[in-house]
Amino acid sequence: MTTRRVLQSVLVATVIAVIGLVVWLVSSSDSPEPTRAASGADAPAVVNDETHIVNQAQDEKAVLVEFLDFECEACRAFYPAVEQLRATQGDELTLAIRYFPIPSHVNSTNAAVAVEAAARQGQLEAMYQRMYETQAEWGEQGDSQADVFRGFAEDMHLDLEQYDDDVADPEVAARVQRDFDDGRALGVQGTPTFFLDGQRLEVSSPDELVQVVQEALAK
16 A cells, blocks of 8 residues: 555545544533433332322322422412312322422512411421412512511411421421422422422423313323
8 A cells, every 4th residue: 555545544544533433422412411211210200208298199199200499479379270280089099299489580589487386286287278279379579578477377277386496396307308309309490390100290380280180080
C-alpha cells in the first residue's frame, strides 16, 4: 500500500471516529437525565408504612395516592373530586395522601406540619379537610399562618400543649420532608400528582380524574 493510500485510510478512519463522537454527544445532550423513578429498583414505594390513609376500602380494588400541597390552588380544585370518589367509590377505592409542600409557597410546610401534628392526635382527616375549606382565607399570604393553624387545632379541641410540642418537634418536620423526598424521587414536580396502583396519572382536570379512576375500577 502506498504512503498516499495509507494517509487516506487514516484520514477516513479519523473522520468516522469524529462523526461518531459528535453523534454520541448530541444524543446524550438531547436525552433527559434519568430520575430515580425511571430506574425502578431505586425508586421508593408510592405507599409505605408512614403513608396516611384517608379511606381504607373494605373491598379494595385500587389505591389512589395524592402528593399534595395544602396551599396549592390546583389541589383545592381537585379536592371535591377526591371527596366525590370517596363518597361514591369508597368501598372499592383506598385513598392515601402524601405531603409535597412546594418551597415557593410560604405556608405550605407550616400547613403540612399542622396536619401531621393533628394526625398524632387522631385528627388527620379533620385538619386535612379544614385546610382546603379555608385555603382562600390563609393561602398566598406573605407571613406565617401558624397561629391560624393553631386556631384550627383549638377549634377541633385538640390538646394544644401536645399540638405545640408536635409542631416544634423536628421529627414532625422530618416526616413531612420524607414524603417530599420520596415524591421527588418518584418524579413528582408539582401538585397535585396522583398515582393509581403505583402508576402516575396524567390528568388535567378533576372530572378527568374521576373518569379515569371509575374506569379503572370498572375493569
